[in-house]
Amino acid sequence: MMLRYLKLNGLAIFVASSLGLTGCGVTTSSDITIGKPFNLTGQWSGDLVDAAYGEHKIYLTLNDNGGTVTGTLAVPSHPCLGFESTEGLAGEWALTVAEGTATQAATGTSGDNPYTSIQENSNNGTLDFQTNTITEKIGEEDIDRIVYFNLNGNSDSLAGKFNGTFIGTGLACRQGIQGAIFISRT
Secondary structure, three states: OHHHHHHHHHHHHHHHHHHHHHHOOOOOHHHOOOOOOOOOOEEEEEEEEEOOOEEEEEEEEEEEEOOEEEEEEEOOOOOOOOHHHHOOOOOOOOOEEEEEEEEEOOOOOOOOOOOOOOOOOOOEEEEEEEEOOEEEEEOOEEEEEOEEEEEEEEOOEEEEEEEEOOOOOOOOOOOOEEEEEEEEEO
């Protein structure tokens, strides 16, 4: 009788412990990203929310080669970056990701447990890039038009800000655009 009591009591403790761990956020092995490197290669889409022009869909194709990021981006309906506003620029309407840098979160930073040998935040990092430069000639002066992007997050979802000037049909394009960007891997 005592042995049966100990077995049932042990089983109850095991089940309670398992349920307690589940409630604390333990994930299945398919959900684990610990040790996964920060890499942004792939198709991305999301929202670009401009302070002057509102919300627009953004689409990116990124190639992350050891932290050097290249690719293309499209914001089809934006008055400054959209297809209609840039198609007369002698074929330069295809916006590119220029001078892109992806930086993985460092060991020992927020999200990394200093008491383990594995870097738990290895899938996190930052992405900084700019559009290709279009030089606009106004009288005798050449003015470079570039939009800068600064994002952070992980290999599946990034958020951040953008700012700069570009050529387009909107009044604020040459004076300066800015806002927020939210993208995720598609």
